[in-house]
Amino acid sequence: MFHVKHLPKNNSFDVIVVGGGHAGLEAALACSRMGGSNVALISLDKRAIGRMSCNPAIGGLAKGHLVREIDALGGEMGRAADITGIQFKTLNKSKGRAVWSPRAQIDKKEYERYIQQLVSFSNVMVIEAEVVKVLVKNYTFYGVILRGGEKLFSRAAILTCGTFLNGLIHIGRRKIRAGRMGEEASAGLTESLISLGFTSGRLKTGTPPRLNRDSINQESLKKIFGDIKPTPFSFRTKNFTPPNEPCFLATTNEETHEIIRSSLHESPIYSGEIKGIGPRYCPSIEDKVVRFSDKPSHQLFLEPEWMGAEQIYTNGFSTSLPENIQLKALRSVKGLERVKFIRPGYAIEYDFFPPSQLKASLETKAVKGLFFSGQINGTSGYEEAAAQGLMAGINAFLFTKGKPPIILRRDQAYIGVLIDDLVTKDTSEPYRMFTCRAEHRLVLRHTNADRRLSEIGNSIGLIDDLDYKKTVKKLRVIDKMVSFFNSTNLTPDEINEFLIMKGQSPINEPTTISKILSRPTIYIKDLYNFLPKNAFYSDHQNIDDVMYEVETTIKYKGYIQRQQSRLEFLSRNESTGIPNDFDYTAAVGLSSESKEKLSLIRPETLGQASRISGVSPSDVALLSVLLTAF
Amino acid sequence: MGAMPRSVMGSTIVALATPTGVGGIAVIRVSGVTALKVAMKLTGKPIQSFKPRLAVHCPLLNKDQVEIDIGIVTYFKGPNSYTGEDIIEISCHGGYVLPGRIINSCMKAGCVPAAPGEFTKRAFLNGKIDLSQAEAVAEIISSKSELSQDISYKYLSGKFSNLINNMKDSLLSIITLIEAELDFSTDEISTTPNKTKIRMIDKVIEKGNALISTYSTGRLLKEGAIVTITGNPNVGKSSLLNAIISEDRVIVTDIPGTTRDAIEVFYKINGLPVRFVDTAGIRDSNDKIEIRGVEISREFIDRSDLVLWVFDVGFSLEEIENQISDPFFDAPFIPVLNKTDLLEPRDNTSYCSTNSLPHIYNTSALKGMGIKELIKRVYNTLVSDTLITEPEMLLTNSRHRDAIEKCLEAITETKVLLVENIESDLIASRLRDGLFELDKILGITTADDILENIFSKFCVGK
Numbered sequence A: 001m002f003h004v005k006h007l008p009k010n011n012s013f014d015v016i017v018v019g020g021g022h023a024g025l026e027a028a029l030a031c032s033r034m035g036g037s038n039v040a041l042i043s044l045d046k047r048a049i050g051r052m053s054c055n056p057a058i059g060g061l062a063k064g065h066l067v068r069e070i071d072a073l074g075g076e077m078g079r080a081a082d083i084t085g086i087q088f089k090t091l092n093k094s095k096g097r098a099v100w101s102p103r104a105q106i107d108k109k110e111y112e113r114y115i116q117q118l119v120s121f122s123n124v125m126v127i128e129a130e131v132v133k134v135l136v137k138n139y140t141f142y143g144v145i146l147r148g149g150e151k152l153f154s155r156a157a158i159l160t161c162g163t164f165l166n167g168l169i170h171i172g173r174r175k176i177r178a179g180r181m182g183e184e185a186s187a188g189l190t191e192s193l194i195s196l197g198f199t200s201g202r203l204k205t206g207t208p209p210r211l212n213r214d215s216i217n218q219e220s221l222k223k224i225f226g227d228i229k230p231t232p233f234s235f236r237t238k239n240f241t242p243p244n245e246p247c248f249l250a251t252t253n254e255e256t257h258e259i260i261r262s263s264l265h266e267s268p269i270y271s272g273e274i275k276g277i278g279p280r281y282c283p284s285i286e287d288k289v290v291r292f293s294d295k296p297s298h299q300l301f302l303e304p305e306w307m308g309a310e311q312i313y314t315n316g317f318s319t320s321l322p323e324n325i326q327l328k329a330l331r332s333v334k335g336l337e338r339v340k341f342i343r344p345g346y347a348i349e350y351d352f353f354p355p356s357q358l359k360a361s362l363e364t365k366a367v368k369g370l371f372f373s374g375q376i377n378g379t380s381g382y383e384e385a386a387a388q389g390l391m392a393g394i395n396a397f398l399f400t401k402g403k404p405p406i407i408l409r410r411d412q413a414y415i416g417v418l419i420d421d422l423v424t425k426d427t428s429e430p431y432r433m434f435t436c437r438a439e440h441r442l443v444l445r446h447t448n449a450d451r452r453l454s455e456i457g458n459s460i461g462l463i464d465d466l467d468y469k470k471t472v473k474k475l476r477v478i479d480k481m482v483s484f485f486n487s488t489n490l491t492p493d494e495i496n497e498f499l500i501m502k503g504q505s506p507i508n509e510p511t512t513i514s515k516i517l518s519r520p521t522i523y524i525k526d527l528y529n530f531l532p533k534n535a536f537y538s539d540h541q542n543i544d545d546v547m548y549e550v551e552t553t554i555k556y557k558g559y560i561q562r563q564q565s566r567l568e569f570l571s572r573n574e575s576t577g578i579p580n581d582f583d584y585t586a587a588v589g590l591s592s593e594s595k596e597k598l599s600l601i602r603p604e605t606l607g608q609a610s611r612i613s614g615v616s617p618s619d620v621a622l623l624s625v626l627l628t629a630f
Numbered sequence B: 001m002g003a004m005p006r007s008v009m010g011s012t013i014v015a016l017a018t019p020t021g022v023g024g025i026a027v028i029r030v031s032g033v034t035a036l037k038v039a040m041k042l043t044g045k046p047i048q049s050f051k052p053r054l055a056v057h058c059p060l061l062n063k064d065q066v067e068i069d070i071g072i073v074t075y076f077k078g079p080n081s082y083t084g085e086d087i088i089e090i091s092c093h094g095g096y097v098l099p100g101r102i103i104n105s106c107m108k109a110g111c112v113p114a115a116p117g118e119f120t121k122r123a124f125l126n127g128k129i130d131l132s133q134a135e136a137v138a139e140i141i142s143s144k145s146e147l148s149q150d151i152s153y154k155y156l157s158g159k160f161s162n163l164i165n166n167m168k169d170s171l172l173s174i175i176t177l178i179e180a181e182l183d184f185s186t187d188e189i190s191t192t193p194n195k196t197k198i199r200m201i202d203k204v205i206e207k208g209n210a211l212i213s214t215y216s217t218g219r220l221l222k223e224g225a226i227v228t229i230t231g232n233p234n235v236g237k238s239s240l241l242n243a244i245i246s247e248d249r250v251i252v253t254d255i256p257g258t259t260r261d262a263i264e265v266f267y268k269i270n271g272l273p274v275r276f277v278d279t280a281g282i283r284d285s286n287d288k289i290e291i292r293g294v295e296i297s298r299e300f301i302d303r304s305d306l307v308l309w310v311f312d313v314g315f316s317l318e319e320i321e322n323q324i325s326d327p328f329f330d331a332p333f334i335p336v337l338n339k340t341d342l343l344e345p346r347d348n349t350s351y352c353s354t355n356s357l358p359h360i361y362n363t364s365a366l367k368g369m370g371i372k373e374l375i376k377r378v379y380n381t382l383v384s385d386t387l388i389t390e391p392e393m394l395l396t397n398s399r400h401r402d403a404i405e406k407c408l409e410a411i412t413e414t415k416v417l418l419v420e421n422i423e424s425d426l427i428a429s430r431l432r433d434g435l436f437e438l439d440k441i442l443g444i445t446t447a448d449d450i451l452e453n454i455f456s457k458f459c460v461g462k
């Protein structure tokens, strides 16, 4: 299936994508779907295309939002997860609708198989090779050199090298050059980029051990299932009846912690052997034991890596301790007394390129036509990688057509927040999406990603007209219903008995359904009986989704308005452009730190400038005067 | 290159720093890169004559190099100057003509006239002062009392910014707690009970309320309190005002209806600026001018911080009590019984012995009796206890008060949500609304119109 088809004439392509991880795939598929007739996907190992490096799950807090947005734009990750997921759950249900997040456990093998099949049926040509050099002339990209010397040409390329650039695995004191366990690292590409003037940095991440299922005493562990009524990621998924495969909950204890504590000197992180900076929010078990020393136990979720898998992922036990210590520590956990490893946990260090070297389109500032996306930009996570891959793919393709890039705004999508953060903030640790990064959080709900993005997806040919029509129809039904609720009254006679029963104050005069619905403990389903028959004129098939959106729209309206007015005030800065050659050094009032950062990052708008760390409010006030008053 | 800052600071500006025409000495300020050159041309002295912060006696030449005055020129070297640029300050003789001629020769030497507020704007742009400090300068310029200048200096010294920052920090730590719970699973972080969060919010509200409660005093100090004197014709309102200010400023006659218009007199009690307003006596009348006078006095009464309601001894005690138990206006008032010199000592005690509330003040405008006590009472009523204990900080700017109030409104609302355990994304959003209000005070992302407003309030030369 993956034989390299014949290389095109002159080895020349529309777009070259380097890397077959989640970023590379979305990029390549987007280019091909937008009309690229020959897109190259170069990857070190063609059998590893679409591989999930770490946990067998997609989505989760804030990441679920990203997947929904990728889907609404016409990306692949959501559909792939729906097809290959084995347990679905919406997280954060108790904390408010804007932060509800879908998550699924995935059959890793199926996921790879599905993705590889998809690629084989597309216009993407898979090339198993290692890119060692980027060819640039006049600050413009024109091709790559493969190990072995062969050259491939294109007007645009997207680098998505993940954790592979000078990857170095640590297990205790043992070091292995690799991009992932069992896969070669990539050497030379970093150096080629540095010689072009790029700056690189070093980050690290870790992965927990994989356990042998038969060695686990499953009876003694609590089984955890997903939602009975699962929600799919994709707006396009119909008739959704996925499996509900359980995972198991184990808990560490004082003995476990003691074993780890007494072996800290053997952890390369603690002995200082790993120089790269790791994520604070995804701590290794060593970190957890040290930092939360008052916590007597930590939860471990034992997740099957595929349907009926013998290989179990130990979620919560990421580590780089020596293998024997890992094993000893885990065997102190109830249910894991006789546990055996399929593979120990490890940490990996790799090169990344600080993304302040990129424009908001993900094109590099230094080299025209060269785009970066995924972990190479200092992010971590499949979803973050896929989101960037999709945008880089779209923009690289638009670039080859001489069209302007698509840049999502921060009030439009988490993807917009992600990329804006990347290109304006200096990441000192791997960047992961959080909902609090999105100041427009209340409007960026996962359930309305279609409203926010499908039109764009359709306009660039990633969402087909049929699907788009369905979306438009659904949105229209929602709008109609909201305005019906806004304009239809219930009388005191009709509703007061119910309100009093609910412990709510009765109404004195006819009141709109919306007003009643915006009371905290009243829900749409409570009102079904009181609604006139024609309230449900819709025979829309997603009636539940529709009702949920109507309810949320009404309940969140007041809060969103206030959020909006606050942000509008600030967004005046978003529309204030800063000329590219603005001389910050001449702005006497700026602090020297601000001058340095601003000169380096060269924000495109005042809004961007205000989000740069180290640039203070008064610096922004000052810039605003300089930009507008003179 | 896009050297915008350079073009801003490129020009050297000049303006009169003292009020036009007033005073024997005028001060002219020049700020910008060529300030020293201007000094040389203006005085005909070599550059070495001017040392930083050294006052130099020298001739001042007109644009044709003819000496027109002798003055003092002081050089302030940037960045250690008010604007952060080189400044020269020229003290010359005042009046309407001479300063203008000197400004002319400065312009001949390369200066351009400063726009309103431009000196402060430059100070702000050069990082010499922050936004709330820039506003404070505007207030000092327009402030009417020494005490209020003192408050503005406190703003200027950053005390106010510290207080708001302090509130902001407390609010931020609550937001942080809630945000963490939204973005991390309970396994990753320990959650904070809602009760604790409510307690933290209460503390912020307390701080905010403490600041707000100083606002009315702060405003009084800045703008001056309005004290209107009302009462029937001929009871001695005008005489009382004259007695209070110990000056015959208002016409007094024995003909009822003498005062026809409202007469405003500015007077300071212990540094507290007060605008006493004498008004036409209230009575039914057909005289058009008098009707209009009564209308005007009603307008003043409605805007008053305090009213002195004057009666004379022609009124019986019952009458007075009747009237003051049902006042025809809303403002707080002090009832005053005037012309007590006409009373027999016995009658006097009968008036005084009434325990009816509020206490009636006995005065004789003619003999100057009871005036001191009345003044004291006016002062105490106007000024809340806060002033007497000399608070750290008084809120004087209504934009700041509104922002703090809005902040408190938003975060107070979240308490209800926390009690009911409503969606925490909404709680977080309301708290951020609150934080945003505080940000507005310190000028986080200053909207240009606010800035422009502030600067346009400045006088030229400051």
Ligand SMILES: Cc1cc2nc3c(=O)[nH]c(=O)nc-3n(C[C@H](O)[C@H](O)[C@H](O)COP(=O)(O)OP(=O)(O)OC[C@H]3O[C@@H](n4cnc5c(N)ncnc54)[C@H](O)[C@@H]3O)c2cc1C
Residues within 6 Å of the ligand: A018, A019, A020, A021, A022, A023, A024, A042, A043, A044, A045, A048, A049, A051, A052, A053, A054, A055, A129, A130, A131, A132, A160, A161, A162, A163, A164, A165, A179, A180, A186, A187, A189, A205, A206, A207, A282, A318, A346, A347, A348, A373, A374, A375, A376, A379, A380, A381, A382, A385
């Ligand atoms: C050990 C480990 C632990 C992780 N732990 C976590 C975690 O706990 N939480 C989390 O959110 N995320 C974690 N991740 C990160 C997550 O897997 C990645 O963020 C995500 O998969 C990155 O996707 P990507 O497309 O950028 O790169 P990858 O999925 O890494 O793909 C890189 C691709 O580039 C190809 N490639 C690289 N260099 C070259 C070259 N020179 N020439 C040709 N092809 C090349 C490779 O063959 C590969 O196909 C972990 C990753 C690893 C490896």
Ligand SMILES: Nc1nc2c(ncn2[C@@H]2O[C@H](COP(=O)(O)OP(=O)(O)OP(=O)(O)O)[C@@H](O)[C@H]2O)c(=O)[nH]1
Residues within 6 Å of the ligand: B232, B233, B234, B235, B236, B237, B238, B239, B240, B251, B252, B253, B254, B255, B256, B257, B258, B259, B260, B279, B280, B281, B338, B339, B340, B341, B342, B363, B364, B365, B366, B367
């Ligand atoms: N004996 C005595 N006469 C006073 C006193 N105060 C005022 N008068 C006299 O009362 C008369 C009226 O005084 P005004 O001060 O003009 O009274 P008014 O209330 O301002 O009068 P209108 O402006 O006409 O409303 C004058 O003849 C004053 O001399 C007082 O304390 N004792």
Ligand SMILES: [Mg+2]
Residues within 6 Å of the ligand: B237, B238, B239, B251, B252, B258, B259, B279
């Ligand atoms: Mg009078």
